[in-house]
Amino acid sequence: MNLNHLRHFYFVAKEGSFSLASETLCVSQPAVSKSVRELEKYFEVSLLSRSTKRRNMRLTHEGRRLFEYARSLFAIERTAIDDMQALRELHDGVLRLGATPTVANYWLAPYINNFKTLYPNVLLSVQVASTPVISEALIDYEIDLGIIEGGEVSSTLINTMHWFDEEMLFITAYTGHKSSAMIRSELEQSVWLLREQGAMTRDVVERILADNQIKPQKIIEIGSNEAIAKHVEAGLGLSLLPKATVADLIQLNTLSEIKLKAAKNMRRPLLILNHPEDNLQSFAASAFQVILSHKIS
Structure with missing residues (x-):
């Protein structure tokens, strides 16, 4: 017919x-x-x-x-x-985001707030998980966009874009000052609290330690950045964490930043993950990427 x-x-x-x-x-x-x-x-x-x-x-x-x-x-x-x-004009629709814990806890909120102000009728959800889980969810079309911390994503089914670089800080329990100087030998002889093997934060920390010629002798593995910060605060050892995780604790005088002379490469990248073909991306995901492109301090 x-x-x-x-x-x-x-x-x-x-x-x-x-x-x-x-x-x-x-x-x-x-x-x-x-x-x-x-x-x-x-x-x-x-x-x-x-x-x-x-x-x-x-x-x-x-x-x-x-x-x-x-x-x-x-x-x-x-x-x-x-x-x-x-859907095209974003009077309706759904946006499903995936984010690693540090991104979700410390960076994402103002961008989501801007998006909801512009597009109040779009339903939004955030899945918080590790980079491998976020990557698989994107490949399986369970999320529209992923935002992760550091590391590499090798799949040809995912397009990776640099968002911005996040500062990393050496930290210790509060010393009476917001920052304290230490030399490399002191750092190497201390107990280090690190994320578990396979975590993206662990990979970044090991790269920074190697770049600064620091070889920790004693390591305790703990499963989250926030838990590491709490154990450092209790005096269990030193660590290297994102500034976003520890900035408030330094201001509250529960942690101190360790100043290492001539420290190198003290940043890690935050990345945006999407589908390599533009026609597979929803209008809502494209609009959110535009918002992400305008860095909020």
């Missing part, structure tokens, strides 16, 4: 005449008449009862049935058009 023919028939039935239908559709009256004839030929029924004397027409029983189907079909079409427009 030719849907264009059905559309012409629908407007003839709705308007009650071929001339009004042709005006509404902005096509010639002969074209409308031909469409109706083709539709009758296709179904092998008469859809209209035409009267030459009264110059009008009436729907047959078959015509009334087909008109109801056409009305339902074009109502669905209108709903689909309106829905797609709402």
